[in-house]
Amino acid sequence: MPERRDFIYSATLHLLVMLSFLVTLPSLFHHPIDEEPPIVVQLVNLGPKTMATQRNLTPPVENKPVDVPTPAQKQPTPPTPPTAKVAPPPPPEPKPAEVKLPEPKPALVKAQDKPQPPQDLPKQKQQDIAFDALLKNLAAKKLPQQAAQQANAKPQLSSQPIAPLGPQLSVSELDLVRQQIEQCWNVPAGARDAQNLTPEFRVIMNPDGTVRSATQLNPERNSDPFFQAAADSARRALFNPGCQPLKLPLDKYDQWQTFTITFDPKDIS
Amino acid sequence: MIRRAVLFRSLCAFLLLLAPLTISGPARAELHIDITRGKVEPMPIAIPVFASQDSQTAQNAADITQVLSADLERSGLFKPVDPNAYIDRDPASHIPPRYGDWRTINVQALITGTVAQDADGKLQIEFRLWDVYAEQQLTGLRYTTTQANWRRIAHIIADAVYKRITGEDGYFDTRIVYIAESGPLDRRIKRLAIMDQDGANHKYLTDGKALVLTPRFSPSTQEITYLSYARGTPRVYLFNIDTGQQEVLGEFPGMTFAPRFSPDGNKVIMSIAVGGASVIYTLDLRTHRATQLTDTAAIDTSPGYSPDGSQVVFNSDRGGSQQLYVMNADGGNIKRISFGSGRYGTPVWSPRGDLIAFTKIDNGQFYIGVMHPDGSGERLLTNGFLVEGPTWAPNGRVLMFFRQTPATDRNGRGATSKLYSIDLTGYNEREIVTPGDASDPAWSPLIP
Numbered sequence: 001m002p003e004r005r006d007f008i009y010s011a012t013l014h015l016l017v018m019l020s021f022l023v024t025l026p027s028l029f030h031h032p033i034d035e036e037p038p039i040v041v042q043l044v045n046l047g048p049k050t051m052a053t054q055r056n057l058t059p060p061v062e063n064k065p066v067d068v069p070t071p072a073q074k075q076p077t078p079p080t081p082p083t084a085k086v087a088p089p090p091p092p093e094p095k096p097a098e099v100k101l102p103e104p105k106p107a108l109v110k111a112q113d114k115p116q117p118p119q120d121l122p123k124q125k126q127q128d129i130a131f132d133a134l135l136k137n138l139a140a141k142k143l144p145q146q147a148a149q150q151a152n153a154k155p156q157l158s159s160q161p162i163a164p165l166g167p168q169l170s171v172s173e174l175d176l177v178r179q180q181i182e183q184c185w186n187v188p189a190g191a192r193d194a195q196n197l198t199p200e201f202r203v204i205m206n207p208d209g210t211v212r213s214a215t216q217l218n219p220e221r222n223s224d225p226f227f228q229a230a231a232d233s234a235r236r237a238l239f240n241p242g243c244q245p246l247k248l249p250l251d252k253y254d255q256w257q258t259f260t261i262t263f264d265p266k267d268i269s
Numbered sequence: 270m271i272r273r274a275v276l277f278r279s280l281c282a283f284l285l286l287l288a289p290l291t292i293s294g295p296a297r298a299e300l301h302i303d304i305t306r307g308k309v310e311p312m313p314i315a316i317p318v319f320a321s322q323d324s325q326t327a328q329n330a331a332d333i334t335q336v337l338s339a340d341l342e343r344s345g346l347f348k349p350v351d352p353n354a355y356i357d358r359d360p361a362s363h364i365p366p367r368y369g370d371w372r373t374i375n376v377q378a379l380i381t382g383t384v385a386q387d388a389d390g391k392l393q394i395e396f397r398l399w400d401v402y403a404e405q406q407l408t409g410l411r412y413t414t415t416q417a418n419w420r421r422i423a424h425i426i427a428d429a430v431y432k433r434i435t436g437e438d439g440y441f442d443t444r445i446v447y448i449a450e451s452g453p454l455d456r457r458i459k460r461l462a463i464m465d466q467d468g469a470n471h472k473y474l475t476d477g478k479a480l481v482l483t484p485r486f487s488p489s490t491q492e493i494t495y496l497s498y499a500r501g502t503p504r505v506y507l508f509n510i511d512t513g514q515q516e517v518l519g520e521f522p523g524m525t526f527a528p529r530f531s532p533d534g535n536k537v538i539m540s541i542a543v544g545g546a547s548v549i550y551t552l553d554l555r556t557h558r559a560t561q562l563t564d565t566a567a568i569d570t571s572p573g574y575s576p577d578g579s580q581v582v583f584n585s586d587r588g589g590s591q592q593l594y595v596m597n598a599d600g601g602n603i604k605r606i607s608f609g610s611g612r613y614g615t616p617v618w619s620p621r622g623d624l625i626a627f628t629k630i631d632n633g634q635f636y637i638g639v640m641h642p643d644g645s646g647e648r649l650l651t652n653g654f655l656v657e658g659p660t661w662a663p664n665g666r667v668l669m670f671f672r673q674t675p676a677t678d679r680n681g682r683g684a685t686s687k688l689y690s691i692d693l694t695g696y697n698e699r700e701i702v703t704p705g706d707a708s709d710p711a712w713s714p715l716i717p
Contacts, residue, residue, distance in 0.1 A: 101409030136695025138649035187307035226436035239402035259300035
């Protein structure tokens, strides 16, 4: 009888274990199936027309100035800049005396200055030229429109290895955000040695895809006014309301809540 | 025994249950994005009329803002936003602006300023440039000057804004000297004329009795060197803008032409015709000593120095067709640098040293182009029936040239000649408006 009881105990326990396998571990069996859909999406996206080539997915909003109420807060008086102590310039047409003005302390509560959703996405403009054609060359017979069409025709695949990329953020998703930022970056075209102007930033993101902060990783190079100008233009691209929020998959926030980004106009001659 | 086995099996099952919870994902490297492409689009900038204290300074403020706005717009790098779109119509200059108001209307940069008058009647003008997206002041300067000088202040502010945004020195506080043309083609009157780079303050420097050509600015003084037929034979002259004085440069047996200053302003390099050939000479302006640099039976002409003065670029037909050559400043080590199809002429070394601009004639078309001093990277920026005579803005980022259109009838009527500027990208080409026809422009350095 004890054997029989043991047998029943054992059978019950086995049954419980089997049941618990069936009930609590469906993901073990379904796991590969779960992985399938992203792969399928990637294949679709990497076709001749990737999602990343679509621009202005959001319809442009009409450019109407929004009536923002004047802030009621009292504004503290900022320090007055130092006055000029320069001798009168000699006539005729003197070079005027020049005094540097310090930046005034922020006097406004920044409550209403938080990044806002884009009010007016910039329309596709004629000057919206592909990077290859930023420097015109009649000999190359490559008109800007043609170049732009070519740029639109092919998905822009990165020349960089995608190894650092998290395994679940797809190439298409990355391409989409890359092209979005490219649309907001006014390159320092025509600058001397532009290929060396490569500001790099660490970007911290909000979960809604807007940029929370961007810290330049190579600020020591800003002593060069060309580099400083390039860094400023890159920062403007990151904070451009036309690019907010970045088109990142919100469910993969853990993968893009911080990232580094390099602006590298290496194709400029 | 069996109980132990049962317990063991239960433990295994339990561990199996836990297994999925303990397997963690692999450590992931931080995401990195490379942006290697961008766009060229003028930056939307807001320039509200500077604040003022009374009606007199209000007029100055309106004028300065207008000239500043026009300068920045013409550069092709900025797009002043229509003031009707402003939410904050009267932003104070001494406190940070309400950035949100400007972001809303897609303004990326904002210039605020004030114009006041001190006890001596002098203008005190200050401005601040704000980065609307980064929410910071980029630069802020104050100037004290005489009333009459308001226009220069506007150009100087435009230069400061341009420099802060591009990293490059501006070119707005400069002047243009050029040949003003009038009358029918067979009795063309050509006068030396000067104006601000925006066309203001236009003035004729010569009366038009003698034909004048190829004026060039001194890099260091208010002097112009040019070619004049005043004495019958073409001669290189020196003209002082402040005094109006003219003098012939050097006494040579033949005609002298194509003059250009050395970067220090102490020498003029030019061509001298000897028999059927033309060779390159320099003339020291202090000692008046001439030095011959080339010796050839061909035509060497259009010489110009590199900005460091160590090299000279010129065009020559010594190899059969007209091409560009570079040599040391003492005439040694002559190297051909142009190897494309067609003929090349009027080379000019960029003030920043990285490029040489030229005119190219190929297949009946004229082109303005640039190449590196070693001849690589040739790029043609614009073309036409006749485009010629490039001259660099002092920052080496913009070129000016003249463009002629063919006559529309057999008597030669309808032909025009106008000045144009084009930036190095080749996309921002603008006419420089002059009172009449114009040719041979020369850009001054920044006014000292």
